[in-house]
Amino acid sequence: MKQTTQTIKDAMKGISRYITCKVIFDFTDVTILDDNKTLSTSDNNSITDSTQIINKNRDRAYKIATFEKDKFKLDGSYRIPSSNANDNGEQGWWSSFVCDSEGNFSAPPTIQIVFDNIHSIPALTITFDTLENEYATDFEVMVYDATDILIENQHIQANDKTQVLILGNFYQFKKIVLKINKWNKPYRFSKVTEIDFGVLKTYDDTQLIKASLIDEVNLLNETLPASEFSFTIDNSNNEFNLLNPDSAYKFLQERQQVTVYMGIEANGQISYYKIGTYYLTEWKTEQSSFTFTFVARSIIDTLLRYDYESVMPRTTNLYNIAVEILNTAGITDYEIDTRLQQISTLGLMEKTNCRDALLMVLQAGRSYCYTDSNGKIHIVQDTTDLNNAVDSIELQNMYSEPEISLSKAIKRVKVSYFIDLETKTDVIVENELIEKGEIYPLEGNTLINTEEHAIDVANWLMKWLKRRAVYSVNWRQNYLLDLLDVVTIENRFNNKNAVIYKQELNYQGYLSGRTEARGDINVMA
Numbered sequence: 001m002k003q004t005t006q007t008i009k010d011a012m013k014g015i016s017r018y019i020t021c022k023v024i025f026d027f028t029d030v031t032i033l034d035d036n037k038t039l040s041t042s043d044n045n046s047i048t049d050s051t052q053i054i055n056k057n058r059d060r061a062y063k064i065a066t067f068e069k070d071k072f073k074l075d076g077s078y079r080i081p082s083s084n085a086n087d088n089g090e091q092g093w094w095s096s097f098v099c100d101s102e103g104n105f106s107a108p109p110t111i112q113i114v115f116d117n118i119h120s121i122p123a124l125t126i127t128f129d130t131l132e133n134e135y136a137t138d139f140e141v142m143v144y145d146a147t148d149i150l151i152e153n154q155h156i157q158a159n160d161k162t163q164v165l166i167l168g169n170f171y172q173f174k175k176i177v178l179k180i181n182k183w184n185k186p187y188r189f190s191k192v193t194e195i196d197f198g199v200l201k202t203y204d205d206t207q208l209i210k211a212s213l214i215d216e217v218n219l220l221n222e223t224l225p226a227s228e229f230s231f232t233i234d235n236s237n238n239e240f241n242l243l244n245p246d247s248a249y250k251f252l253q254e255r256q257q258v259t260v261y262m263g264i265e266a267n268g269q270i271s272y273y274k275i276g277t278y279y280l281t282e283w284k285t286e287q288s289s290f291t292f293t294f295v296a297r298s299i300i301d302t303l304l305r306y307d308y309e310s311v312m313p314r315t316t317n318l319y320n321i322a323v324e325i326l327n328t329a330g331i332t333d334y335e336i337d338t339r340l341q342q343i344s345t346l347g348l349m350e351k352t353n354c355r356d357a358l359l360m361v362l363q364a365g366r367s368y369c370y371t372d373s374n375g376k377i378h379i380v381q382d383t384t385d386l387n388n389a390v391d392s393i394e395l396q397n398m399y400s401e402p403e404i405s406l407s408k409a410i411k412r413v414k415v416s417y418f419i420d421l422e423t424k425t426d427v428i429v430e431n432e433l434i435e436k437g438e439i440y441p442l443e444g445n446t447l448i449n450t451e452e453h454a455i456d457v458a459n460w461l462m463k464w465l466k467r468r469a470v471y472s473v474n475w476r477q478n479y480l481l482d483l484l485d486v487v488t489i490e491n492r493f494n495n496k497n498a499v500i501y502k503q504e505l506n507y508q509g510y511l512s513g514r515t516e517a518r519g520d521i522n523v524m525a
Contacts, residue, residue: 001390001391001480001481001482001485002273002479002480002481002482004271004273004480007266007267008264008266008271008480009391009480010266011264011265011266012264012478012480013394013397013478017264017265018264018265018270019262019263019264019265019507019510019511020204020205020262020263020264020265020270021204021205021208021211021260021261021262021263021507021511022202022203022204022205022208022260022261022263022272023202023203023204023208023211023231023258023259023260023261024058024200024201024202024203024258024259024260024261025200025201025202025203025256025257025258025294026056026196026198026199026200026256026257026258026259027122027198027199027200027201027248027251027252027256028121028196028197028198028199028256028257029119029120029121029197029198029253030253030254030255030256031117031119032115032119032121032197032198033056033255035115035116035117035119036115036116037054037113037114037115037116038113038114038115039051039053039054039111039112039113040111040112040114041093041109041110041111041112042095042107042108042109042110042111043095043096043097043109044093044094044095044096045093045094045095045096045189046083046085046096047064047081047082047083047085047088047091047094048085048088048091048092048093048094049085049086049091049093050093050111052090052091052092052093052193052194053092053093053111053192053193053194053195054113054194054195055090055194055333056194056196056257056277056375057090057193057194057374058127058130058163058193058194058196058259059090059130059131059193059274059374060089060090060091060092060129060130060131060193061088061089061090061091062078062079062089062131063077063078063079063131063132064078064079064080064081064088064091065078065079065080065081066081066189068098068187068188068189069186069187070187071188090193090374091191091193092127092129092191092192092193092194093111093191093192094189094190094191095109095180095189095190095191096189097109097189098187098188098189099182099183099186099187099188099190100186100187101186101187102182102186103137103182103183103184103185103186103188104181104182105180105181105182105183105190108179108180108181109179109180109190110177110178110179110180111177111178111192111195112175112176112177112178113175113176113177113195114174114175115173115174115175117174118145118146118172118173118174119170119172119173119174119197120170120171120172120173121170121197121198122167122170122198122199122251123165123166123167123168123170123198123199124141124165124166124168124170124176124195124196124197124198125163125164125165125166125194125195125196125198125199125200126139126141126163126164126166126178126192126194126195126196127162127163127192127193127194127195127196128162128163128164128191128192128193129162129191129193130162130163130193133162134162134183134184134185134188134191135159135160135161135162135164135183135184136156136159136180136181136182136183136184136190137157137158137159137160137182137183137184138155138156138157138158138159138180138181138182139155139156139159139178139179139180139181139182140153140154140155140156140177140178140179140181141153141154141156141166141168141176141177141178142154142176142177142179143168143169143170143173143175143176143177144173144174144175144176144177145172145173145174146172146174148175151169151171151172151173152168152169152170152173154166154168160184163200165199165200176195178192178195180192198251199251201248203231203233205509207233207234208231208232208233208234208507209232209233209234209291209508210231210232210506210507210508211229211230211231211232211260211505211506211507211508212229212230212231212504212505212506212507213227213228213229213260213275213276213503213504213505214227214228214229214502214503214504215227215276215370215483215502215503215504215505216483216501216502216503217368217369217370217483217484217501217502218501219368219464219499219501219518220461220464220465221359221362221363221368223359224300224303224355224356224358224359224362224369225300226297226298226299226300226301227276227278227297227298227300227370227371228278228295228296228297228298229258229260229276229278229295229296229297230293230294230295230296231258231293231294232286232291232292232293232294233291233292233293233294234290234291235285235286235290235291235292236290239292240252240283240285240292241285242285252280252283253280254279254280254281255279255280255302256279256280257277257278257279257280258277258278258279258280258294258296259274259276259277259278260274260275260276260277260278261273261274261275262275262479262505262507262511273373273479273480274373274374275373275479275505276298276371276373276375277298277299277371277373277374277375278296278297278298278375279296279297279298279299279301279302280294280295280296281295281296281297281301282294282295283295298371298375299331299371299375299377300355300369300371300377302329302330302331303325303329303331303353303354303355303358304353304354304355305329305353305354306328306329306330306353306354307328307351307352307353307354308324308325308328308349308351308352308353308354308357309349309350309351309352310324310347310348310349311348311349311350311421313346313347313348313420314346314347315344315346316344316345316346316347317340317341317342317343317344317345318340318341318343318345318361318364318365318447319336319337319338319340319341319343320341320347321345321347321349321361321447322336322340322358322361322365322379323336325354325357325358325361326354326358326377328354329354331377333374333375333376333377334376334377334378334379335376335377335378335379336378336379337365337367337379337380337381339381340361340365340367340379340381343364343365343453344449344450344453345364345447345448345449345453346418346447346449347447348418348420348421348446348447348449349446349447350421350446360445360446360447361379361447362379363442363445363447363448363457364445364447364448364453364457365379365381366381366382366456366457366460367379367380367381367382368380368382368483368484370483370484380484382460384484384486384499385486386467386486386497386498386499386519386520387497388486389486389487389488389497390485390486390487391478391480391481391485391487391488392487392488392489392490392495393473393475393478393487393488393489393490393515394490395490395491395492397475397476398473398474398475398476398490399474399475399476399512400474401491401492402471402472402473402489402490402491403471403472403473404469404470404471404472404491405470405472406468406469406470406521407465407468407470407518408437408438408468409431409434409436409437409438409468410431410437410438410439410440410462410465410466411430411431411434411435411436411437411438411439412428412429412430412431412437412439412440413428413429413431413439413440413441413442413458413459413461413462413465414426414427414428414439414440414441414442414443414458415427415429415441415442415443415445415448415454415455415457415458415461416442416443416444416445416448416454417448417449417450417451417453417454418445418446418448418449419449421446424443425451425454426443427451427454427455427458428458429455429458429459429461429462431462431465431466433466440461440465442457442458442461445457464518466520467518467519467520468520468521469496469498469518469519469520469521470516470517470518471489471496471498471515471516471517471518471519472514472515472516473489473514473515473516473517474512474513474514475512475513475514475515476511476512477503477504477505477506477511477512477513477514477515479505479511481500481503481515482500483500483501483502483503484499484500484501485499485500486498486499486500487499487500487515487517489517496519496521497519498517498518498519499517499518499519500515500516500517501516501517501518502514502515502516502517503515503516
């Protein structure tokens with residue numbers, strides 16, 4: 001469950017609540033994202049990592065306590081920084097020296113980005129510090145071609161925004177330089193959270209007609225789902241009309257980033273939470289062209305584009321295999337449970353796509369894979385405790401009583417292990433609670449190479465197959481709940497605990513949706 005205050009939790013379950021949604025669409029040329037970039041700065045604060053300004057994350061993780069004058073409030077909202085920038089989370093780039101009493105820098109801090117290839121874009125978007133409302137009031141953007149000739153120089157003065165869109169002649173360029181002359185507050189470091197090579201478009205309730213999110217994990221690892229977010233906007237202004245010569249339609253590309261926020265009003269103030277980061281896969285105009293719909297999926301979907309193969313036996317572990325698969329797919333932002341380092345494997349795998357390859361790691365590692373709100377991939381070993389609920393879904397917040405069904409009764413789980421790609425042996429684990437039932441097979445995972453490993457996987461599968469109670473709740477929804485959260489589901493008889501494996505959020509000026517969860521029919525709250 002997302003970390004928040006009790007005030008927000010109470011507002012979410014209030015009889016009357018106000019929820020809003022906004023979508024930030026990044027109209028960036030994706031070829032720039034794939035190009036190699038050389039980043040250099042005039043100076044760099046030791047507690048921040050300058051490479052973060054081109055990682056597509058525009059939100060600082062938290063406030064950092066520094067000796068900047070009249071800034072560090074003793075109200076519990078600041079954290080003491082680590083000397084290791086990697087331990088301070090997402091902070092973007094900070095200069096190493098502060099401005100004077102008027103906000104001027106004696107030696108203006110600069111950022112330079114050089115590309116391997118030549119690019120053309122309609123605009124730049126610079127995000128300074130939205131967390132603490134700090135920004136450059138006077139700065140310059142200089143753009144150079146392949147021969148290092150200045151082709152565009154924009155001097156922005158009297159700026160009053162933390163995020164600035166800069167339109168210009170950014171045509172056939174190879175180098176961009178940002179120079180910061182003046183800051184909006186005295187005695188402050190300059191801070192740049194992100195530089196986007198394109199236009200950031202925000203769709204809120206004024207143009208957003210509807211939005212929906214499907215977020216899912218498969219508790220038995222039969223599939224590896226990718227989250228899907230879709231949203232429909234009012235297109236009556238012909239912004240995406242193919243017949244409009246000035247239409248933004250021509251700038252749409254697969255893999256453009258879509259970031260989703262939802263907010264709730266509490267004590268007269270709206271608090272926003274980042275719901276997820278997704279990448280454009282489809283778009284279409286609706287009949288009569290008055291609306292336009294976008295579909296985006298999590299980065300897990302991109303694993304299908306790449307193949308992985310490992311046919312020579314070696315001594316390794318599941319952690320290393322997961323790293324190899326993600327790196328093969330060009331994914332570098334991930335966190336893998338270190339317990340997978342303790343699970344040995346020969347690393348055998350015939351050629352398959354990286355999504356199916358990663359699924360085999362999850363099966364063999366008794367683990368799950370999901371993406372967080374920043375789009376970072378997490379692989380975690382299953383530690384579900386049905387007795388430890390983080391929240392509850394009450395009848396008063398449901399549109400109807402929860403539906404409950406029982407999955408098939410499984411008598412035996414059969415798991416195969418492989419000493420090479422051709423030789424397999426089966427192990428069987430019995431369900432001692434029933435006399436008759438079906439056989440559940442896991443037969444093709446060549447990362448399982450010993451009898452002991454196969455038995456561990458079989459026992460884990462049987463644990464979940466014994467949890468036959470499947471719940472489906474149609475209710476007002478709560479976007480603070482995450483996949484794999486254990487919740488108490490209220491009914492007229494005995495409240496039950498279950499683990500969430502699917503969340504459907506539907507927004508149309510208000511929030512509703514469906515939660516699906518699985519648990520033991522005998523485990524009561």
